[in-house]
């Protein structure tokens with residue numbers, strides 16, 4: 368009896384933390400309802416860069432203050448309702464460590480091409496299964512996406 372309770376608690380905690388912390392350790396999305404149409408596209412899907420217009424982002428070694436400040440405004444306006452800056456889940460995963468979980472290109476593609484990424488990306492699908500909410504497209508400009516990336520880098524640097 369005790370063992371059962373412990374086991375169930377571990378599973379529940381495991382699920383929760385996989386949304387708030389590292390999505391790659393979460394349940395693998397083996398089933399998608401788009402599996403038939405995705406079968407051909409997933410073969411050439413680049414899960415490191417994601418899918419979208421950003422192929423290569425050049426970063427400075429340290430976050431650039433002007434971009435960080437602009438990214439903060441975007442965050443407060445369009446992201447903070449669902450994302451905390453800690454590792455704690457709100458509606459979506461907390462952003463602490465997000466720049467270690469994904470490449471800069473993946474983050475910018477996800478932020479601007481959200482629907483396609485959720486449909487195709489294994490990590491995004493695993494998050495969707497845990498968070499149970501599909502992130503809506505936030506209609507970011509390219510600059511917004513670049514600035515929010517810099518804001519995330521700065522958040523990860525400080526902690």
Ligand code: HEC
Pocket residue numbers: 390441442445446447448449450458459460461462465468469474477478485491494495496498499500501502503505507515
């Ligand atoms: C309505 C809630 C909501 C809003 C607003 C929102 N997101 Fe999300 N976000 C989510 C959810 C939910 C997920 C998990 C993926 C999924 O299930 O769709 C997510 C996932 C992410 C991820 C991957 C996180 C990780 O830990 O791997 C990034 C990056 C992201 N969002 C960026 C943004 C940015 C940038 C904004 C603001 C411009 C934003 N989100 C606004 C709900 C939201």
